[in-house]
Amino acid sequence: MKNKSGGHRRSKSARNEAAAGNKNGRRRRNKSARHGATADDGDRLSKLPNDLLLNILERVDTLDAIRTCILSKQMLNLPTMLSQFFLSAGSIPGHHDKACLFSCSEVFRTNNAVARVTDNILCTRNPKIAITKLKIRFILMPHDSLTIAKSVARAMATQKVGAAEFEIRTEKDYEDCSPADLLQFAKQLNNFVGACWDTFAGLTRLWLCNMRFGELDIPNILSTCKLLESLHLTNCDSGTDSVLQVKHAQLVELQVDYGEFDRIELTCLPKLQRVIYNYWCTYEDPLYFGFVPQLSKLNLTKTGIRSEKILELSQLLANVPSLSDLHLDFESEKIWVIPECPKLLTPVLSKLQHVNLENLPEGCDLAWTMFFLEAAPFLKELCITVWDHWCIMATDPEFRKKYGFCQKADVNWKPHVPDFKHKNLVKLTINGFQPDDGFMEYIRNILEHAVNITEISLYDRKVCGSCGELAPEIKDKVCPSRYPQTDEERKQITEGLGLASRAMVHFRS
Numbered sequence: 315m316k317n318k319s320g321g322h323r324r325s326k327s328a329r330n331e332a333a334a335g336n337k338n339g340r341r342r343r344n345k346s347a348r349h350g351a352t353a354d355d356g357d358r359l360s361k362l363p364n365d366l367l368l369n370i371l372e373r374v375d376t377l378d379a380i381r382t383c384i385l386s387k388q389m390l391n392l393p394t395m396l397s398q399f400f401l402s403a404g405s406i407p408g409h410h411d412k413a414c415l416f417s418c419s420e421v422f423r424t425n426n427a428v429a430r431v432t433d434n435i436l437c438t439r440n441p442k443i444a445i446t447k448l449k450i451r452f453i454l455m456p457h458d459s460l461t462i463a464k465s466v467a468r469a470m471a472t473q474k475v476g477a478a479e480f481e482i483r484t485e486k487d488y489e490d491c492s493p494a495d496l497l498q499f500a501k502q503l504n505n506f507v508g509a510c511w512d513t514f515a516g517l518t519r520l521w522l523c524n525m526r527f528g529e530l531d532i533p534n535i536l537s538t539c540k541l542l543e544s545l546h547l548t549n550c551d552s553g554t555d556s557v558l559q560v561k562h563a564q565l566v567e568l569q570v571d572y573g574e575f576d577r578i579e580l581t582c583l584p585k586l587q588r589v590i591y592n593y594w595c596t597y598e599d600p601l602y603f604g605f606v607p608q609l610s611k612l613n614l615t616k617t618g619i620r621s622e623k624i625l626e627l628s629q630l631l632a633n634v635p636s637l638s639d640l641h642l643d644f645e646s647e648k649i650w651v652i653p654e655c656p657k658l659l660t661p662v663l664s665k666l667q668h669v670n671l672e673n674l675p676e677g678c679d680l681a682w683t684m685f686f687l688e689a690a691p692f693l694k695e696l697c698i699t700v701w702d703h704w705c706i707m708a709t710d711p712e713f714r715k716k717y718g719f720c721q722k723a724d725v726n727w728k729p730h731v732p733d734f735k736h737k738n739l740v741k742l743t744i745n746g747f748q749p750d751d752g753f754m755e756y757i758r759n760i761l762e763h764a765v766n767i768t769e770i771s772l773y774d775r776k777v778c779g780s781c782g783e784l785a786p787e788i789k790d791k792v793c794p795s796r797y798p799q800t801d802e803e804r805k806q807i808t809e810g811l812g813l814a815s816r817a818m819v820h821f822r823s
Contacts, residue, residue, distance in 0.1 A: 364392065372398040377424075377431060394439040401428045402451040403483075421453065422485075429458040433465040444474040449519075451481040454502050463510035470516045479519035479544075488524045488549040488572075496526035500550075507535055514538045521546040526553060536562050543567065543585075551575050570594075580606055587611060597623055603633040613641040615672075618648030619718035625651045628658040638665050643672035646703045648720045653682050653727040659689035666690040669697070675722050676702045676746070676793075680756040682725035687736045687763055694738055696760075700746035700753075702792070705780040709788055729763075739764040747772040748796050749807055757811055771820045 362370075371379040371392060376399045383389040403425040432450060448469075452462055459482075469475055484491070484499045491499075503525055507514050514520075517539050529552050536542065544567040545560075551573035552558065558575050560568065561582045569590040570578060576596050580586065581604040592615040594600035603609065612634070631637060642651060669686050680700070686693060708714050742760055747753055757770065774797035784792070798804045798821060808816045 361388075364395070367392060368395060368397070372396055374400075376401050376435070377427065380431065380435075393435055395443055396435075396439070397443055397445060398447040399435070399445065400447075400449045400451075401432055403428050403453055422455070425453045425455060425458050428452050429461040432462050436465045436469045439473075441473050444476065445469065445478075446476045447479075448475060448477070449479040449481070451483070453483050453485055454499060454506065455485065456502070456506075459506050460509065463506070463513040466516075467510060467513040470513070475516065477518045478516055479521075480514075480517055481521040482523065484524040486524065491524055493526065496524060500525035500527045500531060504531055504535075507538055511538050515540055517542055519544040519546075521548070522550055523548040525550045528552065529556065532558060533561070536560065536565075540564070545569070547571070547573060549573060575600075577602055580604055584608070589613070591615075593617070597621065599623070599625065599630055601630065603631065606634060608636060609634050610636050611639040611641075612637060613643075615643035615645065616650055617645040618650035618720070620648070620720050621718050622650065626654060627651060628654050628662055631662040634662060636665055637663065639668045639670075640666060641670040641672065644674055646673045646675050646701060646707050649674070649678075649682070649725050653685035653725065654689070655730050656685075656689045657730075659685070660691070663690040663693075665692060667692055667694045669693060669695070671696075671698045673703055674698060674700045676700055677752075678722055679724040680752065681759065682727040684729065684759060684763070685727055687739060687760075688729060688731070688734060691736070692738050693736070695741045695743070696739060697743040698745070699776070700744070701776055703776075703778065703781070704784055704788055704792060705778060734763060736764045737766055739767055741769045741771070742767060743771045743773070745773045746775045749798055749803070750796075754807070754810055761811065761813075768818065769820065770818055771822050773822045 367389065371382065376393075376396070379396070380393050383392050403421060428450065429452070448466065450462055450466070452458060466475075466478065470478070482503065484495075486495055503522065504527075514535070515538060518541055520535075520539060520542060527550065532547075532550075532552070536545070539545075541564055542562065543564055545562075545565060546569040548571040550570075552575070554574045555576040556574070557577050557579060559579045559581055564585055565583050566585050567588040567590075568580070568583075568586065569592075571592045572595075574595050577598060577600060578591070579602040580589070581602075583604075583606050585608060586606050587608050588611040589601070589609065590613040591600060592613075594616065600614075612631075644650065663686070666686070669690070671683055674680065674683075680698065683696070683698060686696065708717070708719055713719075739760075742757070742764070744753065744757075760770075761767065775795050781792075798807055804819075804821050805816065808819050811819070813819065
């Protein structure tokens with residue numbers, strides 16, 4: 315800190331040390347000088363061993379890593395020795411990143427920089443060092459895209475490349491796209507794939523956004539991407555009421571966000587293990603499972619409305635023999651699965667071990683979730699989250715009425731065998747726990763039927779920063795949390811559950 319005369323102020327202890335001629339202070343300064351720990355001796359980062367520096371640089375965006383290396387002569391050659399690359403055109407349109415600080419012109423310049431750096435670094439790097447991971451996020455612009463793809467193709471032909479991933483965005487966000495824009499972007503992508511088929515043939519992961527394809531376009535892309543293990547589609551479809559048929563010998567993961575497919579048919583995917591489908595637009599079953607012998611994880615998210623079909627898991631999962639992990643997110647609205655009897659469900663849930671029910675609406679009876687215990691004899695863990703997440707919910711009464719949003723209503727369920735016992739559930743997790751009759755009765759029911767449960771973890775409501783910006787009339791609807799904070803409050807809950815020992819119940823922060 316500078317004083318008024320422009321000199322640097324010294325602390326009181328420093329002035330006392332100078333006045334008294336403190337020997338210890340002089341010894342410390344002399345010791346520092348002997349070891350060269352002065353600002354003039356350069357930064358400490360460049361003095362680290364190369365293997366440690368490379369480990370650090372491979373954890374950040376490659377553009378940032380290169381900028382760091384430019385600042386030091388000792389590090390100039392390190393970019394040619396990297397084995398992992400992540401090149402990104404910043405927070406680009408379509409990414410829905412609230413923290414985006416880039417203007418369109420800045421993003422396009424960054425996109426061009428990504429293309430140039432990809433070309434330069436893949437041409438000059440040490441070919442003896444294998445590329446274990448190559449991830450490039452860029453905007454679909456003809457010149458830049460071709461530069462990137464041809465550089466990657468050369469690397470694939472001359473060097474060993476492990477996992478290669480393209481994340482391809484469009485220059486417009488989906489909300490700004492007309493139907494003609496979506497069709498044009500898909501046409502550009504098709505031309506791109508056709509011009510660089512050798513690059514796409516080597517990709518292991520592909521993420522596409524904001525495109526409306528012809529009926530056979532996505533199957534053709536999949537047939538080109540022979541090594542593809544993960545396909546992610548965001549705001550992509552083939553038009554309203556279209557059907558997407560997916561066949562692939564290597565695909566392990568499929569994620570679809572939004573889009574207007576009437577149905578996605580997973581006809582022949584022998585290695586498929588994970589499916590994530592968020593926000594489908596159909597009044598029928600959104601997925602058809604054909605030959606998917608290894609599918610073990612299914613994640614579905616949907617804001618349910620009155621007119622849409624309730625899913626019957628016994629039908630939806632009829633051809634899924636090995637499901638072990640099921641995640642359903644209800645977005646604080648209508649429950650869109652129906653509790654079915656064990657006779658129908660047990661054949662498809664016989665290997666289920668983990669169930670996560672996310673964003674169940676507050677105030678509704680939770681007893682219906684017990685049908686999973688009835689139907690899944692090997693279930694080990696049940697996790698539920700109860701939360702009215704107001705900042706993502708439709709709150710205007712007229713809007714809710716117009717688009718068929720439902721009022722809160724309990725889902726009817728009664729056990730088919732009143733005294734059934736579940737022997738494998740060991741853990742129950744509740745996010746959004748409140749010390750009211752509904753939660754307490756629910757936990758007591760679990761304890762009655764799950765005879766070997768060893769852990770109950772109770773969490774307060776989730777916290778969302780955006781919910782602090784709600785309109786006053788919405789904030790008035792939010793009931794303050796009564797999550798137990800004191801030891802005495804927690805003791806009362808444990809006793810209310812009829813437990814002699816508190817060891818089983820964990821109040822998590």
